[in-house]
Amino acid sequence: MSKNSFSNLTFATPNAAVASEFRLPGRQEKFVGRDGDINASGKKDLLQSLSALLNHTETTGDVFVTESMAVEQEKMTKSRKAAVLAAFDSPTSHRELGQVLANELYISANKQGFSRRFLKRQDLSQGQFPIVQMRMKNVVAQIASGPVRTETQFIRDNWFTPPEFYINARPFIEKRDIERSNTDVLEEKYIESLEAIMVQEDRTWRLLSLQIQGIANEATTIVGNLTPTALANLRILVTKWNVPAAYCFVASDLWADITGDPGFQALIDPVSKHELLVQGFLGNILGMTMMTDGYRHPTHHVLNVGEIFVVGEADFHGQYTDRGGIESQPIDGTVEKFPGRGWFMSETLSMVVTNPRSVAYAVRQAT
Numbered sequence: 001m002s003k004n005s006f007s008n009l010t011f012a013t014p015n016a017a018v019a020s021e022f023r024l025p026g027r028q029e030k031f032v033g034r035d036g037d038i039n040a041s042g043k044k045d046l047l048q049s050l051s052a053l054l055n056h057t058e059t060t061g062d063v064f065v066t067e068s069m070a071v072e073q074e075k076m077t078k079s080r081k082a083a084v085l086a087a088f089d090s091p092t093s094h095r096e097l098g099q100v101l102a103n104e105l106y107i108s109a110n111k112q113g114f115s116r117r118f119l120k121r122q123d124l125s126q127g128q129f130p131i132v133q134m135r136m137k138n139v140v141a142q143i144a145s146g147p148v149r150t151e152t153q154f155i156r157d158n159w160f161t162p163p164e165f166y167i168n169a170r171p172f173i174e175k176r177d178i179e180r181s182n183t184d185v186l187e188e189k190y191i192e193s194l195e196a197i198m199v200q201e202d203r204t205w206r207l208l209s210l211q212i213q214g215i216a217n218e219a220t221t222i223v224g225n226l227t228p229t230a231l232a233n234l235r236i237l238v239t240k241w242n243v244p245a246a247y248c249f250v251a252s253d254l255w256a257d258i259t260g261d262p263g264f265q266a267l268i269d270p271v272s273k274h275e276l277l278v279q280g281f282l283g284n285i286l287g288m289t290m291m292t293d294g295y296r297h298p299t300h301h302v303l304n305v306g307e308i309f310v311v312g313e314a315d316f317h318g319q320y321t322d323r324g325g326i327e328s329q330p331i332d333g334t335v336e337k338f339p340g341r342g343w344f345m346s347e348t349l350s351m352v353v354t355n356p357r358s359v360a361y362a363v364r365q366a367t
Contacts, residue, residue: 007100
């Protein structure tokens with residue numbers, strides 16, 4: 001089997017800024033040191049720095065990368081442009097470039113997708129069906145019947161076979177985009193495809209977790225700022241059922257409440273590695289891993305303003321299945337009806353939240 005001509009291509013974001021060059025207002029030192037650690041004099045200073053970076057990301061849309069990543073991305077810009085031109089000239093290059101793009105999307109979904117962290121994974125091969133082992137019989141589950149489409153089902157048995165569905169993306173590069181654009185068109189299509197696939201997975205999980213509220217745990221309202229007591233009470237809604245609380249998934253505006261409250265500063269152990277930060281990790285609090293979508297590209301946000309979820313361990317929460325990753329099929333003007341090159345990308349999944357006790361939800365009251 002011949003080697004893919006574009007196997008060395010990598011992707012980040014079209015508006016990535018170098019974190020090591022960023023300085024907080026009024027400070028001389030760089031935000032991130034060469035060792036990848038965030039420069040801070042203590043926990044309070046670190047929390048303020050994390051909050052400042054989050055505010056900057058949401059204000060400017062900049063998504064920060066390491067210095068080495070930025071250098072690599074600059075090199076890759078020329079390679080990606082050459083790859084797009086080759087795809088227009090050669091059917092083989094067209095197919096190979098789609099395979100590389102699909103593989104990069106799959107890697108990003110596994111590394112950065114929240115639903116894939118929160119849910120137990122089952123890999124399926126040819127001839128296998130998705131099967132969920134139920135911890136309890138006679139439970140009400142939320143099942144995904146399609147991207148951001150859910151159904152409620154009462155499950156009486158110890159085993160359940162959820163339906164599979166498709167998540168698709170159609171990145172397409174018009175001929176005139178190549179002729180007119182000075183930007184990295186392929187990188188932009190990668191970002192669009194991430195929204196269509198990874199973010200769609202996460203939105204499906206969010207909807208499942210919202211729809212299951214009221215069965216075991218009632219959704220609650222945050223009045224004013226999020227406090228340590230309110231977070232502890234939300235966590236108790238999960239742990240009172242003997243379900244270990246594993247994650248706290250929080251909207252970026254609530255993170256400002258946490259960094260500004262002295263009570264939280266005694267409870268939280270914030271991350272200090274920039275690499276973890278850009279993957280959504282904020283730190284540990286009350287035995288939970290705290291995460292946010294605030295450091296993502298703006299089009300990749302999942303949570304609404306004021307939302308927070310406490311999620312139990314995957315074994316107690318639910319499951320998704322993966323049937324071989326993302327497939328890529330070349331498409332061109334004969335399909336899209338105007339000149340260009342692109343790909344039809346598709347993955348086959350199932351997704352189910354099997355335990356209504358495993359997730360608690362709260363939202364800040366609108367003012």
